[in-house]
Structure formats: structure tokens, C-alpha cells
Amino acid sequence: xxxxxxxxxxxxxxxxxxxxxxxxxxxxxxxxxxxxxxxxxxxxxxxxxxxxxxxxxxxxxxxxxxxxxxxxxxxxxxxxxxxxxxxxxxxxxxxxxxxxxxxxxxxxxxxxxxxxxxxxxxxxxxxxxxxxxxxxxxxxxxxxxxxxxxxxxxxxxxxxxxxxxxxxxxxxxxxxxxxxxxxxxxxxxxxxxxxxxxxxxxxxxxxxxxxxxxxxxxxxxxxxxxxxxxxxxxxxxxxxxxxxxxxxxxxxxxxxxxxxxxxxxxxxxxxxxxxxxxxxxxxxxxxxxxxxxxxxxxxxxxxxxxxxxxxxxxxxxxxxxxxxxxxxxxxxxxxxxxxxxxxxxxxxxxxxxxxxxxxxxxxxxxxxxxxxxxxxxxxxxxxxxxxxxxxxxxxxxxxxxxxxxxxxxxxxxxxxxxxxxxxxxxxxxxxxxxxxxxxxxxxxxxxxxxxxxxxxxxxxxxxxxxxxxxxxxxxxxxxxxxxxxxxxxxxxxxxxxxxxxxxxxxxxxxxxxxxxxxxxxxxxxxxxxxxxxxxxxxxxxxxxxxxxxxxxxxxxxxxxxxxxxxxxxxxxxxxxxxxxxxxxxxxxxxxxxxxxxxxxxxxxxxxxxxxxxxxxxxxxxxxxxxxxxxxxxxxxxxxxxxxxxxxxxxxxxxxxxxxxxxxxxxxxxxxxxxxxxxxxxxxxxxxxxxxxxxxxxxxxxxxxxxxxxxxxxxxxxxxxxxxxxxxxxxxxxxxxxxxxxxxxxxxxxxxxxxxxxxxxxxxxxxxxxxxxxxxxxxxxxxxxxxxxxxxxxxxxxxxxxxxxxxxxxxxxxxxxxxxxxxxxxxxxxxxxxxxxxxxxxxxxxxxxxxxxxxxxxxxxxxxxxxxxxxxx
Numbered sequence: 001x002x003x004x005x006x007x008x009x010x011x012x013x014x015x016x017x018x019x020x021x022x023x024x025x026x027x028x029x030x031x032x033x034x035x036x037x038x039x040x041x042x043x044x045x046x047x048x049x050x051x052x053x054x055x056x057x058x059x060x061x062x063x064x065x066x067x068x069x070x071x072x073x074x075x076x077x078x079x080x081x082x083x084x085x086x087x088x089x090x091x092x093x094x095x096x097x098x099x100x101x102x103x104x105x106x107x108x109x110x111x112x113x114x115x116x117x118x119x120x121x122x123x124x125x126x127x128x129x130x131x132x133x134x135x136x137x138x139x140x141x142x143x144x145x146x147x148x149x150x151x152x153x154x155x156x157x158x159x160x161x162x163x164x165x166x167x168x169x170x171x172x173x174x175x176x177x178x179x180x181x182x183x184x185x186x187x188x189x190x191x192x193x194x195x196x197x198x199x200x201x202x203x204x205x206x207x208x209x210x211x212x213x214x215x216x217x218x219x220x221x222x223x224x225x226x227x228x229x230x231x232x233x234x235x236x237x238x239x240x241x242x243x244x245x246x247x248x249x250x251x252x253x254x255x256x257x258x259x260x261x262x263x264x265x266x267x268x269x270x271x272x273x274x275x276x277x278x279x280x281x282x283x284x285x286x287x288x289x290x291x292x293x294x295x296x297x298x299x300x301x302x303x304x305x306x307x308x309x310x311x312x313x314x315x316x317x318x319x320x321x322x323x324x325x326x327x328x329x330x331x332x333x334x335x336x337x338x339x340x341x342x343x344x345x346x347x348x349x350x351x352x353x354x355x356x357x358x359x360x361x362x363x364x365x366x367x368x369x370x371x372x373x374x375x376x377x378x379x380x381x382x383x384x385x386x387x388x389x390x391x392x393x394x395x396x397x398x399x400x401x402x403x404x405x406x407x408x409x410x411x412x413x414x415x416x417x418x419x420x421x422x423x424x425x426x427x428x429x430x431x432x433x434x435x436x437x438x439x440x441x442x443x444x445x446x447x448x449x450x451x452x453x454x455x456x457x458x459x460x461x462x463x464x465x466x467x468x469x470x471x472x473x474x475x476x477x478x479x480x481x482x483x484x485x486x487x488x489x490x491x492x493x494x495x496x497x498x499x500x501x502x503x504x505x506x507x508x509x510x511x512x513x514x515x516x517x518x519x520x521x522x523x524x525x526x527x528x529x530x531x532x533x534x535x536x537x538x539x540x541x542x543x544x545x546x547x548x549x550x551x552x553x554x555x556x557x558x559x560x561x562x563x564x565x566x567x568x569x570x571x572x573x574x575x576x577x578x579x580x581x582x583x584x585x586x587x588x589x590x591x592x593x594x595x596x597x598x599x600x601x602x603x604x605x606x607x608x609x610x611x612x613x614x615x616x617x618x619x620x621x622x623x624x625x626x627x628x629x630x631x632x633x634x635x636x637x638x639x640x641x642x643x644x645x646x647x648x649x650x651x652x653x654x655x656x657x658x659x660x661x662x663x664x665x666x667x668x669x670x671x672x673x674x675x676x677x678x679x680x681x682x683x684x685x686x687x688x689x690x691x692x693x694x695x696x697x698x699x700x701x702x703x704x705x706x707x708x709x710x711x712x713x714x715x716x717x718x719x720x721x722x723x724x725x726x727x728x729x730x731x732x733x734x735x736x737x738x739x740x741x742x743x744x745x746x747x748x749x750x751x752x753x754x755x756x757x758x759x760x761x762x763x764x765x766x767x768x769x770x771x772x773x774x775x776x777x778x779x780x781x782x783x784x785x786x787x788x789x790x791x792x793x794x795x796x797x798x799x800x801x802x803x804x805x806x807x808x809x810x811x812x813x814x815x816x817x818x819x820x821x822x823x824x825x826x827x828x829x830x831x832x833x834x835x836x837x838x839x840x841x842x843x844x845x846x847x848x849x850x851x852x853x854x855x856x857x858x859x860x861x862x863x864x865x866x867x868x869x870x871x872x
Contacts, residue, residue, distance in 0.1 A: 001128045002054045004260070006116045007045075008134030009058040009104060013093050015135065016040030017086045026085055029278035030404035030416070032770035032779065037089040039279055042096050046285075048133065049100065049265075055127070057260045058097055059115035060106040067109045068244050075190060075244060084776035092277065099270035103260045110251055113138055117247035120147050123257055131161075138187075138245055140167055141178035172204040180213040183242030192241040195234045197226065213242050278405075280412055284424050297421075299336075299343035299448040305354040308346065312360045313339045317369045317455040320376045321447035323429065323437050326619050327375050328382070328489070328602045333437070336447030338455050345444040351385065364388045369454050371395050371410065373479065374607060377486035388483075394454045396478040397461040399608035400470050404768050406609045414453050417460060422449050469764045477763065478607065481801045484808045484820065485605045485615075491831075492600030493622070493639050493821045496867070500592060500638045507584050507631060514577050521570040528577055531556045537570075544568055579629055587626065587635045594620045605823070612790055613765045613797040615823055623824045627872060639868035641831040648818075648837075649871035650844045650862040651827040654679060655796045656709050662854040663762065663791060666741030673856035680705060686738035687731055704731050708742065709792050711785030746788050753787040761794035799858070800826060803848045810843055829871070832864065 017037035020027065027036040048056075068075045097104045105115050113136065120130050120142050132139050132149040139149055143164045152159030160166070164175050173181050184203035186194025198206075210216045216223075217238070220231045231238075274283045302308050316339040322330035335346040351357050360366060361380065369392040370376055376387050398405070398413045405416050411424045428446045429435055437443065465471040519525045522541065526533045535554025539547030546563050547554050564571045594601050606616045617623040625639075626632025641647045657679055661669035672682045684693040684701035693701075703721045706712075712720075718728035736743035753759045754773065758766040767790035771783035804823065811818060818836050822829035828848070832840045841862065848860045863871045 001052075002126065003052065003129040003131065004055040004057070004119070004123060004127045005048065005051075005053045006119055006130065006132045007048070007056070007058040008112050008116060008132070008136055008139065009060040009093075009097075010112045011134045011136050012044055012058075013037060013041050013090070014086075016044055016093075017083075017089070021083075021085075030402060030768075032404075032774060032783070033092075033277065034085045034089055034776070034779075035092075035277050035279060037086055038092045038096055038277060039282070041093050042100070042279070042282060045096070045100055045102065046282075049102075053131075054262065055257065055260045056102050056262045057115075057119060058102055058104045059112035059119075060094070060104060061112050062106045062108050062110065065109070066111055068111075071240065071244055075192070084778070088775055095273065099266050099273045101263055101265045105253070105255065107251065107253060110248070114248040114251050115253075117142055117249040118251040118253070119260075121249040126257060138178070138182070138190075138247060140171075141175050141245075141247060142249075143167060143175040171200075173207055177207050177212070179242045179245045180207055180216075182245035183213040183238040184216065186241055187245065190244070192244060193234075193237050194241050195230050195238050197230050202227065213238055275415055278407075278412075280407070280409070280424070284426065297343075297445065297449065297452075299345055299445070301444065302344055302346045302350060305350060305356070308350055308354055309356050311337065311339065311341050311344055312357065313341065314366045315339065315369070317451040317458075318376075319371055319447050319450040319454070320379060321443055322375075322379060323443075326604065327379050328596065328604070328619070330379060331437070332379055332383075333443055334447065336444075336449070336451035338448065338451040343448050343452060345448050351383075358385055362386045362388050367391045369394075369458055371450060371454055374482040374486045374489070374605075377483065378489050381486065381490045390479060391475075392454075392458055392462070393474075393479060393482065394457060394461070395608050396482065397465060397474055400473050400478065400765070401461065401464055401468070402768065403608075403611045403613070403766070406611070408608075410450055410453075414457060417457055419453055419457055422446075422453055468766065470766075473763055473765060477798065477801055477805070480805045480808075482607060484804050485607060485823075487808075488820055488822065489602055489604060491819050491821060492596070492598065492602035493829075493831075494600050494642060495591065495595050496638045496640045497595065497599065500588065503634060503638070504584075504588050504592070507580055507588060510631070511577065511580050511584060514573055514580065518570060518573050518577060521568070521573065528574065529581065534574065538564070538568075542568060542570070580631065583626065583629075583631055583635065587632070590620055591635075591638065603822075611767050611786075613761065613794045613801075614825065615797070622822055625824070625868070633869060633872075636869040636872065637867045640866065644834045645818075646832050646834070646837060646864045646866060647821075647868055647871050648830040648832045648840055648844065648862060648864045649827055649868070650830070650848060650860050652796070652800065652848065653859040653861050655799065655826050655858065656792050657705055658854060658856045658858060659762075659792050659795045659799070660709060660742065660745075661856050663795065664739075664741045664745035665855070666739050666745070668739055669742075670855050683735070687734050700731070704735055708732070708735060708746075709789060711746075711788035713781075749791060750784050750787045753783070759787045759790040761791050761798055763795070763798045765794050765798060767794060796826065799852050800828070803851045804828065806851045807844060807847045810847055814839075814843075816840070829868065837864065 017040065020036040020040040026034050027039055028034050066075075094104060106112070107115060116132055116139060120132065124130070124146060127146065130147045132142065132147065134149065135151045140162055143149060143162060145164070149162040150159045151162065168174055181200070181203050182192060182194070184195055184198050184206060185200055186192045206216050210219055216231065217235050220228065220235060222228075223231055271283060271286065274280075302311065316337055319336040321333040321336065323333060324330035332348045334348045337344045337346055346357075362385065366389045368387070368390050370387075370390050371394040373387065373390045373393045373396075380387055395413065398416065402416055405413065407413065409425050411422045414422060423446060428438055428442055462471065465474055515528055518528055522537045524537070524541070526537055528534060532553035534556045535547070538544045538556065539554050544564055544567055546560055548560070561571055561575055591601065596602060601620065601622065603617045603622045604619045606618060609616050615623070625636055627636070639647070657669070658673055660666070661673055668682075668686070669679070672679055680698050680702040681693050683705050684697045685691060687701055687704065688697055700721050700723070703717060707717050707720070714725050714729035714732055717731065718725045721728070749759055750772070753769045757770065758768045760766050767786065769783045769787050769790075771779040772787065774780050774783065800823065804820065807820065807828070811820075816836055816839065817833040818840050819831045820828060821831050828844070830840060830844065841864070845860045845862060849858045852858065865871050
């Protein structure tokens with residue numbers, strides 16, 4: 001059976017963009033290119049391409065005016081301008097059709113509807129079936145015994161397939177009456193006025209009686225009341241609207257039917273296109289459908305320790321294969337090992353049997369190349385083994401070269417260096433409910449291929465690091481700090497489980513009490529955690545202002561609730577309820593679920609994740625322990641040292657401002673820091689042009705200081721310190737006038753980032769900023785803020801890594817029992833042996849303050865106590 005599918009590309013791509021943009025978190029690749037609309041569009045197209053058809057064409061509106069504008073200047077007037085984030089993806093959407101093997105058309109002065117109308121009419125006799133895909137109801141006029149139209153609310157699923165019969169049933173008109181309907185009632189989306197006051201029901205009723213618009217107008221003098229008056233007054237508008245709504249079916253073009261015959265995707269180009277845009281989920285979906293072609297990749301499984309001794313050579317390439325993303329809980333499957341003797345898989349059991357293998361791994365003088373040394377080290381330490389002598393880590397090298405590529409899948413990482421001969425992790429282990437250990441040969445091949453990839457890529461990555469002046473960043477910072485982090489993760493932090501249980505009861509009781517108070521104020525019981533139910537209570541039942549409905553109900557986000565403070569006592573209760581329930585779920589239940597058998601929590605530090613070089617923490621996140629609310633601060637009491645010991649917390653004071661003063665060579669700030677002046681008071685004196693400063697003025701100056709670091713706008717500053725935007729603008733202008741070195745530095749950073757494509761820290765860590773050259777204004781502005789912040793925040797992150805490395809060296813050289821447990825951005829937390837308290841207090845401050853030399857002194861503040869609460 002021959003079937004032609006005609007797709008309204010303009011309609012579908014708008015749906016693809018807005019269907020994936022509703023959350024506000026638009027997809028972008030590591031180069032800064034928005035990709036959400038492309039992703040949505042391709043997914044919708046793939047859904048159609050799986051169907052039975054023989055021919056396909058996607059029609060687009062040509063940008064600019066059409067012949068309809070000549071008849072009605074305000075045609076489609078009032079439509080919102082296309083978002084720049086969307087506009088930047090249109091060419092990519094059209095390119096996606098090329099790689100999918102689908103023909104497309106756009107014609108000057110002509111709309112997509114007219115192209116579809118002409119095809120469906122011109123080639124009526126050549127097909128058994130013609131299907132239109134669009135949500136544009138104008139196209140319903142084309143329906144007939146062969147032509148149907150698919151309209152759907154979401155993607156390509158749950159659609160309505162319109163036929164002439166269904167159209168009559170649902171709308172009460174025949175296809176040939178659609179334009180009459182538009183003439184009478186108009187069309188707000190196209191800015192067609194029709195006849196004022198005539199809605200769909202009235203229009204359908206008139207057409208049932210008089211058949212056509214012309215029939216209605218012939219009897220316009222017989223129509224009574226206001227309806228008759230309106231028809232008689234506006235009939236010319238109705239005639240024009242019908243004419244404009246009528247689709248052309250005789251567009252002239254040179255495009256044969258053979259050219260729209262579908263022959264399948266251009267596989268190689270398609271996969272290359274997906275890789276370029278980093279649409280890895282689309283790649284995964286496609287490669288699953290391709291029968292696996294076994295390539296000649298051989299490896300030997302080592303099954304006895306005698307064979308093992310023969311292959312343990314220096315400068316080998318090693319991977320550790322584990323099952324479970326939380327490697328503290330992982331089952332270790334074995335090692336992939338590659339060297340000039342061949343490719344090998346070593347089952348993990350052999351490590352227990354072979355002292356030589358244990359010594360090989362732990363020997364500092366036997367050089368090794370790995371992927372993710374930190375993970376390997378923690379897994380081995382859990383079984384009382386270790387790995388040392390690592391001189392190259394693919395994960396860390398790739399991260400330094402491209403910190404925007406923070407995906408953790410090995411294939412995604414190596415793909416960015418055009419290495420493709422490896423499977424995705426989920427192809428090997430599946431995901432979700434299907435996550436499982438596959439057959440031995442599957443995970444063994446995966447492990448060995450990863451080791452082989454490290455071998456193939458090492459030289460290229462080392463060369464690039466040298467060219468970027470970043471090899472020291474790998475050798476002297478990231479590799480050493482990986483070892484420090486591994487020991488921190490392995491050591492873990494002890495939890496007072498009795499205190500945690502007590503907090504569970506206490507916060508549960510508070511939640512129960514405040515829930516009852518909310519019920520009383522609301523006059524009824526409801527699910528306080530449901531935004532939909534809460535919205536109805538606030539805006540329908542209680543009649544509070546600022547109610548704004550979304551597709552799912554009234555918005556009750558924090559911005560809305562903040563505006564409502566003082567309007568009704570229920571608002572403060574709801575905000576407290578949300579704080580308590582978040583604390584309970586995240587930090588009470590969340591922490592309880594992550595305590596291991598040793599009574600400790602062992603977090604995982606993501607070393608290759610942020611674009612600035614800062615560490616992040618997961619499983620659980622111990623860098624975000626609450627300090628804002630009393631109940632939140634109480635949670636800090638559950639973190640305790642070993643029996644008889646103390647926790648010591650050492651925090652860099654204003655490190656980012658000190659880094660800014662140094663990098664900007666700002667003499668006023670440098671002098672203030674060197675003279676140990678209060679920097680926020682000094683800033684306030686400059687901004688307000690006076691000596692005596694109030695506490696409010698100091699707080700405002702503090703906000704300006706930190707706002708400058710993060711490239712904050714005047715509007716953002718005004719919101720933060722509750723002043724007018726003009727006053728905030730004056731604060732920022734005055735700041736730059738009083739501290740000219742900072743203005744010059746920021747301008748140079750932005751210009752340099754525009755020219756070079758990146759901003760750089762003191763230690764040559766780069767943050768690539770392609771968005772600075774984007775055609776999207778908001779993207780460019782975000783790029784400027786990131787350019788201003790990256791050298792400062794990144795340098796501060798580098799400095800604390802250096803401090804961690806140096807402190808670790810001193811602790812080991814002095815053979816101290818005290819341990820570094822946590823890094824919380826600018827703060828280090830130690831479990832200090834009861835006999836080493838004075839030693840550690842001096843050691844930590846001296847090392848942290850002396851590890852880096854700037855034009856200003858580094859200052860450290862420290863506190864100790866029997867739990868984390870007492871250190872803050």
C-alpha cells in the first residue's frame with residue numbers, strides 16, 4: 001500500500017521546543033549550543049519513521065511575510081517573537097531531517113499549509129492513503145476519503161486521527177466548511193478577527209442552517225438582534241478571513257514525487273550529527289537496534305596466578321570493573337589490563353590469591369595508567385589493598401581539557417576525542433529495573449576495551465595538556481588530590497545514630513503539629529505537599545492575591561509564597577512546613593539510608609564534574625549540610641569524631657575576594673587585606689563616601705563584594721538587598737569607580753574569553769565559554785557572568801586542593817593519627833586525635849595560609865568541638 005505522510009514542520013518544531021522547555025532548564029551541549037528543540041523534534045520524527053509509509057515530506061514556513069500579508073497586513077500580528085534559544089536550533093532541526101533521510105520544502109511567500117495542500121491534492125491519485133501531521137486546524141479543510149490528519153497533545157502519542165466523519169462528529173462541520181467557520185469566528189492564533197461576538201457554537205449553528213459563509217451573508221438581513229447587527233456590520237471582514245484561511249492547492253514547484261520517496265536514514269551522518277550535538281540518548285536508542293557486528297577484539301582471561309605474574313609490567317593500562325554506581329557498595333568484577341604483551345582480563349578473585357599482584361598495584365615506582373584512580377583506590381582500600389604509582393588518569397585528563405563535558409559514561413568521555421570503539425555503560429549493564437551483571441564475556445570485553453582506549457588516547461591527551469600548559473594541573477594537583485579524596489571517602493565520618501533518631505522524632509512531631517495548624521487556618525484537611533491542592537486552598541478557598549494558573553494549577557513556588565507573607569497567617573506556616581519536610585526527607589531519612597555497617601557515612605566526591613574545578617559531593621551530599629535554620633543546624637550535631645577525639649573545622653576567610661584582589665592587582669583591596677582591615681566596611685566606606693558605616697550599609701557592601709565576583713546584575717543585587725534597581729546600579733558603578741583595577745580586570749577577562757573561547761584560573765584551569773559568542777542575548781550575558789566568576793572561583797578551588805595535598809603530606813610525614821574527613825568548599829574538617837589537638841590546630845592554619853603566595857595574605861579561621869555543630 002502506498003502512503004504519503006505530510007508533516008507541518010513549523011508546527012511540529014514549535015511543539016518540540018515548548019514541550020521540552022517548560023521546565024526552564026533547556027538542554028545544551030558542552031559547546032553551549034541549545035539542543036532541546038532538536039532533541040524533541042527528532043524524537044517525534046523517529047516515532048513516525050517507525051510506521052508503515054512509502055513517501056514523506058516535511059513542509060516549513062519560509063521566514064518573512066507571505067502572500068496573505070498583502071491581503072491583510074496584521075495577519076499573524078501579535079504573536080510573541082521566537083525565543084533566541086529556539087531560533088538558534090532551526091537550522092539544526094532542518095539538518096536533522098537530512099540525516100534522517102526525510103525531504104523538506106519551504107517556498108518564498110508560501111506557508112507550510114499551502115505546500116501540504118498542494119501535495120495532498122496534486123498527488124491524490126497516486127496514493128492509497130495520505131496523512132497530514134499537524135495541530136493546525138486550518139489543515140482540516142483538506143480532509144477527504146483518502147486524506148486524514150493526526151493531531152496530538154503530547155509528542156506523537158495519544159493523537160486524534162481526523163477524518164471527515166470524525167470532524168463532523170467533533171466540530172459539527174464538514175471539511176469544506178472549515179474556512180467558512182474561520183471566516184465567521186476568526187482565529188486568534190492568526191490574528192483573524194472574523195465577526196466580533198461570533199464564537200464557535202454560533203458559527204457552527206449558522207453553517208448548519210446556511211451551509212456556507214456566503215449562504216449566511218445572503219440571509220444576513222434575516223438574522224435578528226445583536227447577531228444580525230454584527231454580521232451586517234462585519235461581513236467584509238468575514239469574507240477576508242475566509243479567503244486568508246483558505247489553503248492554496250496549486251502552488252507551482254519543481255519537485256517530483258520520486259524525490260519524496262523514503263529510503264531510510266543516512267546512518268553514518270545521523271550518528272555523527274548526534275555526536276556533534278551530544279544527543280547521547282538518541283545514539284543509545286539507535287545503536288540498540290543495530291545488530292552487533294563482532295569486531296576482531298581478542299583478549300585473554302587470566303585464570304591462575306602463574307600466568308598473572310608474566311603480564312604485570314610497568315606502564316600498563318588498567319581499569320577496574322565494578323557493579324553499582326555507588327562504589328562504596330559495589331561488587332568488584334575484575335581488571336582490564338593492556339600492555340605490549342596483549343589484552344587481558346583479570347578476575348578480582350586472583351587479587352586475593354596473588355601477593356605479587358597486590359605488590360604490583362601498590363608499588364609507587366611501577367607506573368600505571370587508569371581511568372578514575374579515586375574510585376579504584378577506594379574499592380581496593382575497602383578490601384585492604386591499594387593502588388599507587390598512577391601517572392595518567394583518563395578521567396582527570398579529559399576533565400581538565402574539557403570541563404564542560406561532565407558526563408560520567410566512559411563512552412561519552414572518549415567520544416569527545418573521536419574514539420568510538422566502546423559501548424555505553426547502559427548497553428552493558430542496562431538501567432533501572434533491568435540493571436544487572438551481564439554474562440562474563442560482556443563485562444570482560446567492556447573492561448578490556450576501556451583499558452585499550454586509555455592506551456590509544458594517552459599520548460593525544462598528554463600532548464593537548466602540554467599545549468594548554470595544563471600538564472602540571474594533572475600531575476601536581478588533580479592526581480595527588482584524587483589520592484587525598486580517596487582516603488577521605490574511605491575514612492568516612494561517624495554518625496551519632498541516637499541523635500539522628502531523636503531528631504527524627506522531634507522533626508516528625510513538629511511537622512505533625514504544623515500540619516494541624518495549617519488545616520485549622522485552611523478550614524479543611526488537604527495534602528499540604530501537593531502544589532495543586534495548596535493552590536486551590538490559597539486562591540480559591542481563601543481568595544488570596546497573586547494567584548497565577550499554570551497548566552497543572554496555581555503556582556505556589558517560593559516566589560509566590562514570599563509575596564503572600566503578611567496576607568494570611570497560613571503562609572508562614574506553609575513555608576515552615578516546607579522547610580521541615582525538606583529537612584526530614586533529605587537529611588533525616590536521607591542520612592539514615594546512607595549509614596554503612598561501620599556506623600559512618602562515606603560520601604563520594606565528584607572530582608570531574610563542575611565546570612569551575614570545585615568538588616561536588618553525592619551519596620549523600622555532605623557539602624550542603626544546613627546552617628540557615630535552627631532545625632537544620634541541629635542536624636550538624638549528628639556528625640561526630642571517633643571516641644575521645646574532636647572535630648576541627650578550618651575555613652578560608654574571604655578567599656574569593658582575596659583571589660580577586662590578587663588577580664585584579666587592585667591596590668585599594670590589596671592594601672586593606674594586608675592591613676587586616678574589615679573588607680566589607682572598607683567597601684562600604686568607598687560606596688557611601690563616608691567613614692562611619694552602619695551595620696546595614698556593611699551588609700549591603702558585603703552583598704556588592706560577592707555580587708561582583710558572581711557577575712551579579714543591578715536587578716539581582718536590588719532583589720538581594722531589597723533596594724531599587726537604580727540604587728543598585730549606582731552601587732555597582734561607584735564600586736567600579738573606587739576599585740578601578742577590578743573593572744579593568746573584569747573587562748579584560750571577558751574580552752580574553754571572547755577571543756580565546758575560555759577564561760583561566762591562576763593554575764591554567766580553563767572554563768570554556770562558547771556562549772559568549774552566541775546569537776542569544778541571555779546566553780551571552782550568562783557567558784559574561786561565568787567569565788567573570790570562573791578565574792576567581794576556580795582559583796579558590798585550586799588553592800584549597802593545594803592545601804589538602806600539602807596538609808596530607810605533613811600529616812603523613814609526622815605520622816599523625818588525625819585524618820581529613822570532609823571538604824566543604826572553602827572549609828576542611830578533620831577528625832583530630834585527642835593527643836594531637838594543639839599540633840593539628842597549628843599545622844592546619846600554618847599549611848593552609850602558607851601553601852600559596854598571593855599579593856594578599858590567606859587567612860584561616862578554625863573551630864573545634866565534639867560535633868560539627870560546635871565547629872561553626
